[in-house]
Amino acid sequence: xxxxxxxxxxxxxxxxxxxxxxxxxxxxxxxxxxxxxxxxxxxxxxxxxxxxxxxxxxxxxxxxxxxxxxxxxxxxxxxxxxxxxxxxxxxxxxxxxxxxxxxxxxxxxxxxxxxxxxxxxxxxxxxxxxxxxxxxxxxxxxxxxxxxxxxxxxxxxxxxxxxxxxxxxxxxxxxxxxxxxxxxxxxxxxxxxxxxxxxxxxxxxxxxxxxxxxxxxxxxxxxxxxxxxxxxxxxxxxxxxxxxxxxxxxxxxxxxxxxxxxxxxxxxxxxxxxxxxxxxxxxxxxxxxxxxxxxxxxxxxxxxxxxxxxxxxxxxxxxxxxxxxxxxxxxxxxxxxxxxxxxxxxxxxxxxxxxxxxxxxxxxxxxxxxxxxxxxxxxxxxxxxxxxxxxxxxxxxxxxxxxxxx
Numbered sequence: 001x002x003x004x005x006x007x008x009x010x011x012x013x014x015x016x017x018x019x020x021x022x023x024x025x026x027x028x029x030x031x032x033x034x035x036x037x038x039x040x041x042x043x044x045x046x047x048x049x050x051x052x053x054x055x056x057x058x059x060x061x062x063x064x065x066x067x068x069x070x071x072x073x074x075x076x077x078x079x080x081x082x083x084x085x086x087x088x089x090x091x092x093x094x095x096x097x098x099x100x101x102x103x104x105x106x107x108x109x110x111x112x113x114x115x116x117x118x119x120x121x122x123x124x125x126x127x128x129x130x131x132x133x134x135x136x137x138x139x140x141x142x143x144x145x146x147x148x149x150x151x152x153x154x155x156x157x158x159x160x161x162x163x164x165x166x167x168x169x170x171x172x173x174x175x176x177x178x179x180x181x182x183x184x185x186x187x188x189x190x191x192x193x194x195x196x197x198x199x200x201x202x203x204x205x206x207x208x209x210x211x212x213x214x215x216x217x218x219x220x221x222x223x224x225x226x227x228x229x230x231x232x233x234x235x236x237x238x239x240x241x242x243x244x245x246x247x248x249x250x251x252x253x254x255x256x257x258x259x260x261x262x263x264x265x266x267x268x269x270x271x272x273x274x275x276x277x278x279x280x281x282x283x284x285x286x287x288x289x290x291x292x293x294x295x296x297x298x299x300x301x302x303x304x305x306x307x308x309x310x311x312x313x314x315x316x317x318x319x320x321x322x323x324x325x326x327x328x329x330x331x332x333x334x335x336x337x338x339x340x341x342x343x344x345x346x347x348x349x350x351x352x353x354x355x356x357x358x359x360x361x362x363x364x365x366x367x368x369x370x371x372x373x374x375x376x377x378x379x380x381x382x383x384x385x386x387x388x389x390x391x392x393x394x395x396x397x398x399x400x401x402x403x404x405x406x
Contacts, residue, residue, distance in 0.1 A: 003222075004221050004225045007222055007225035010229075011225065011226055015196070016236055021233065028237070029241060029244045032244045032245050052078070052079050053076065053077065053078050054090075055079070055080055056083045056086050057102070061101050061130075062080050064130055065130060066078045068126050069126050090114060090115060097113065097114040099123055107131065108134075171268065175353060176326055178269065179326070181276075182272075182276035183322050185276075185280055186345055186349070194287035194290070194291035196230055197295060198295035199295070199304050202295045202298040202299070202300065202301050202303070203301050205295075220384065222384075223296070223384045226292070227380070275352050279348065279366075279369070282366065283345030283369070286342065286373050289376035289377050290380075292376075293380045293384075294311065297383060314342045314343070317343070318343040318345075318346040321333060321334065321347055322334075322346045322347055322349070322350040325350060329352075329354040329357070334350060339364070339365070344369050
């Protein structure tokens, strides 16, 4: 146990104190802090609250239009003026826009003047509401009758089937965004640390350091300590980022920022976040274990990039299957590949977006991943033990020789 901890602590400390680890972790933490203050950053660069919109219209129309508009946008600044002064103000960049409102036979029409292309939809909406209100007054309609007249028809959606999960479009968008981020994390984190463990093992073999190490530590003990250390390094980085997110929610108003974008965390979203964390850890362990086998079969560090290419291609395939089927998580390709071990962490996470995917199926994916990790670790230990003193050429030849060694 002491020898295991010696190898573990040496590898762990070397990795967490490296410049690449520190810089990468700091960048991720700063990105979270930047996201927490995105509203302040936008306000710093966006001076739209300083823009003034001039309104040229008869006095009663000016007051009614401005009052109605400010009910939807309280921060908008208006200036009452006439057509000539308003157009000159735009030329002198005093006003952002000039809205000229006229009335013709009871109907309102407006012309929007500006130097750049203007969004006329808000003006059209406000003007339509104002016109309806004026027409209602001429017809002597009460506010309740006007609301009843202009109220939109109610349309609801109901899914037919055994599933009771019914999500609105906003919740679906949030869940899809979380899965999208989760897929990127699984892909990037897994490949990064998988490459590190393969390089670490191959470097010891190529420098013949392993020949001295195994005189005091068993190869299996040494390998497991290496894998555990790499996993601990990855968890340390994820923990640092996770704590930054928690601190940002409670100290830097990240929660308020999310609320300002109407981002709410419901039970289904919470479930997706939990599964994302689970499959991120399982995907990391799976790729690290498989890459440890490749590192044990590689004798030169220069060959690592080529040796881990199959693992990279498999992860790319799983990633592309998931990304290109974000809107169709129920198709047959997704269902089949979600049960293929190296594809499971990413593709099974995608299936969580479907209301037809039960928790039982998700548990099957977790079990498949756990079994794959255990088998990969056992095979890695067997291969590493048999390939310590093997310096042949080619992964296949080294694999055969490693299995023959006792």
